[in-house]
Amino acid sequence: MEKVGILGLPQAGKTTLFEILVQGAGAQAAATSGREKVAVVVVPDERVDRLAAIYKPKKVVHAQVQFVDTVGVAQTSARAAARGPDLFSGVRNCDALLAVVRGFENPAVPATAGDPARELRDLESELILNDLAIVEARLDKLARELRVGRKEGEREHALLVRLKASLEAEQPLRGETYDSDEAKLLRGFQLLTLKPLLVVVNQGEGVAQPLPNAGTHALVVGITAHLEREVVSLPAQERDAFRRELGIDQDGLSLVIRACYRLLGLISFFTVGPDEVRAWTIRQGDRSVDAAGAIHSDLAKGFIRAEVVPCARLLEAGSEAVARERGWTRLEGREYVVQDGDCLEIRFNK
Numbered sequence: 001m002e003k004v005g006i007l008g009l010p011q012a013g014k015t016t017l018f019e020i021l022v023q024g025a026g027a028q029a030a031a032t033s034g035r036e037k038v039a040v041v042v043v044p045d046e047r048v049d050r051l052a053a054i055y056k057p058k059k060v061v062h063a064q065v066q067f068v069d070t071v072g073v074a075q076t077s078a079r080a081a082a083r084g085p086d087l088f089s090g091v092r093n094c095d096a097l098l099a100v101v102r103g104f105e106n107p108a109v110p111a112t113a114g115d116p117a118r119e120l121r122d123l124e125s126e127l128i129l130n131d132l133a134i135v136e137a138r139l140d141k142l143a144r145e146l147r148v149g150r151k152e153g154e155r156e157h158a159l160l161v162r163l164k165a166s167l168e169a170e171q172p173l174r175g176e177t178y179d180s181d182e183a184k185l186l187r188g189f190q191l192l193t194l195k196p197l198l199v200v201v202n203q204g205e206g207v208a209q210p211l212p213n214a215g216t217h218a219l220v221v222g223i224t225a226h227l228e229r230e231v232v233s234l235p236a237q238e239r240d241a242f243r244r245e246l247g248i249d250q251d252g253l254s255l256v257i258r259a260c261y262r263l264l265g266l267i268s269f270f271t272v273g274p275d276e277v278r279a280w281t282i283r284q285g286d287r288s289v290d291a292a293g294a295i296h297s298d299l300a301k302g303f304i305r306a307e308v309v310p311c312a313r314l315l316e317a318g319s320e321a322v323a324r325e326r327g328w329t330r331l332e333g334r335e336y337v338v339q340d341g342d343c344l345e346i347r348f349n350k
Contacts, residue, residue, distance in 0.1 A: 001040070001064055001065065001066055001281075002065050002066070002095045002096070002260070002264055002266065002281065003065075003066045003067075003068065003093065003094045003095050003096075004065060004066070004067050004068070004094055004095065004096050004097070004098050004198070004260055005067075005068045005070065005090065005091025005094035005096075005097050005098065006018055006067060006068060006069045006070060006091075006097075006098045006100065007070060007088075007091065007097055007098070007099050007100070007123065007127075008099060008100035008101065008123070009101075009102075009119060009122060009123060011102070012100045012101055012102050012119065012202060013100050013102065013202035013225045013226075014069065014070075014100035015069060016202075016225045016226065016229055017098075017100055017200060017202070017223075017225055017256070018037065018039070018067060018069035019229060020225065020228050020229050020232050020252065020253055020256075021039065021041050021067055021253065021256070021257075022039045022041065022067075023229075023232045023233065024228075024231075024232030024253040035070065035090060036068050036069060036070050036090035036091075037068070037069040038066065038067070038068050038069075039066070039067050039069075040064050040065075040066050041064060041065050041066070041067055041257070042062045042063075042064055043062055043063040043064060043065055043257055043261075043268075043279070043281075044062075044251075044253065044254050044257065045062060045063065045268060045279055047268075047270070047279075047311050047315070047341060048060065048062050048270070048277060048278075048279050050315050051270060051272050051277045051311065051314070051315070051343075052277045054272075054314075054315070054318060054319065055272055055273060055274055055277055056274070057272075057273065057274055057275055057276050057277045058274070058275050058276065059275065059276045059277075059278075060276070060277050060278075061276065061277070061278040061279065062279050063268055063279040063280065063281045065257065065260060067098075068090050068091055068094060070088070070090045070091055088127075088130055088192060091192070092190035092192070093190060094195065095195070095196075095264060096195055096196040096197070096198060096260065096263055096264055097127075097192065097195050097196070097197050097198070098197075098198045098199075098200060098256075098260070099120065099123050099197060099198070099199050099200070100200050100202055100225075101116040101119040101120050101123065101199060101200070101201055101202065101212075102115075102116060102119055102201075102202055103116040103201040103202055103203040103204065103209050103222065104202060104203060104204030105204060116199075116201045116209065116211070116212050117212035117213075120199060120212050120214065124170075124172060124193070125170065127172065127192040127193050128167050128170055128171075128172060128193055130192055131163075131167055131173065131191045131192055131193050131194075132164065132167040132168065134189055134191065135160050135163050135164050135167060135189075135191075136164065138156075138160055138189070139157065139160050139161065139164065142156060142157040142160070143157070155181075155185070156185050159182050159185060159186070162176075163176070163191075167193070172193035172197075172215065173191055173193045173194045174193055174194055174195065174196065174197065174215070174216055174217040174218065175215055175216040175217070196217045196218065196263045196264060197214060197217065197218040197219075197263075198218070198219050198220075198221070198256075198259050198260060198263050199211075199212065199214045199218060199219070199220040199221070200220075200221055200222070200223060200256060201220065201221070201222040201223075202222075202223065202224070202225045203222045203223065203224050204224070205224060205227070217263075218263075219259050219262060219263050221255055221256065221259050223252035223255060223256065224248065224252070225252075227246055227248060228248070228252040228253065230242075230246075231243055231246070231248070231252075232253060239251075264283075265283050265284045265285075266281050266282070266283060266284070267281075267282060267283070267284050267286075267338070267339070267340035267341075268280065268281055268340060268341065269282065269291055269338050269340075269341070269342045269343070269344055270311060270341070270342070270343045270344070271295065271343070271344060271345070272314075272320075272343050280294050280295065281294075282294050282338060284340075285337060286337070286338055287334060287335050287336060287337055287338065288303075288306040288308075288332055288333070288334055288335075288336040288337075288338055288344065288346075289303045289334035289335075290338070291306070291338050291344055291346075292306070292344075292346045292348065295346065298348070298350075299346045299348045301348075302348035302349035302350060303334050303346065303347075303348050304347045304348055304349060305331045305332065305333065305347045306331070306332045306333075306334075306336060306344050306345070306346055306347070307329060307330075307331055307332075307344070307345040307346075307347065308329070308330055308331075308332050308336070308342050308343070308344055309323050309328055309329040309330075309342075309343050310328070310339070310341055310342060310343070311341040311342070311343055312341060313326075313328040314328075314343050
């Protein structure tokens with residue numbers, strides 16, 4: 001399950017966004033752990049519901065994403081982190097970061113309010129300073145080792161010198177390119193600016209400001225969080241009508257989760273039948289044998305073939321039998337690259 005950490009300066013609306021995700025998408029579990037709140041959120045996907053209507057299974061399982069809501073990031077906290085508790089500890093093991101920035105005006109909020117580009121720069125500066133403290137501490141240790149003739153850390157030292165230069169130039173590390181060995185060296189550091197970044201601009205009502213540019217390996221979306229919270233407080237069947245009444249063009253909840261999937265390069269495939277209809281999450285470019293392994297390791301070990309029918313075709317046909325009659329079902333080998341929305345049945349040696 002992918003894990004996304006939510007960050008934001010005080011009063012940006014990140015806790016409101018967390019509430020939207022929990023209430024709107026239906027959290028399977030929500031708990032408080034130390035300074036963080038954690039929720040396992042169901043990924044809305046109408047394809048699962050439509051497949052379930054065909055098969056009427058005993059069990060329906062949607063994909064899930066874990067979200068972690070942290071305390072507000074006070075400016076200068078990164079400098080303090082080098083001398084005290086790690087204020088970012090709750091999101092260090094997340095796969096991506098979600099930064100909530102203000103795009104609304106409020107007299108009760110400090111002067112940066114209403115300028116999402118400036119607020120994003122302020123938040124990025126805190127992440128950069130935090131990463132810089134970690135890189136400098138490791139460089140000091142490696143330099144001492146190199147001085148006494150221990151050469152094992154030469155390549156890591158050279159890489160960290162490069163990273164330090166980028167951070168000192170106020171450049172997040174997600175914009176750099178790393179080979180496989182470098183990526184492996186960096187994995188244990190859990191550097192924050194290496195992580196993919198989704199920026200959610202919490203917009204005010206009326207004319208929305210232009211969305212800021214977040215750079216490489218980042219996406220930016222805008223929602224009106226306080227209105228969206230009103231929408232998700234309603235029963236699911238009433239939400240679309242209320243959105244139209246409020247003049248909201250799109251479902252902010254689904255927008256955020258789709259953006260997380262796009263940022264992380266994730267797709268969904270489905271397994272279907274009378275016992276269960278389930279959505280599974282894999283990476284774009286994963287093969288059918290990888291999908292089999294996501295279901296169970298035994299299926300990957302004994303993989304023979306995958307029977308594949310695109311979800312759209314299966315829904316159009318209304319049944320597997322009709323899909324076969326129309327030639328929409330095919331057999332694929334282990335190297336087949338799974339497409340978003342594929343319905344798979346894995347044939348394997350037991």
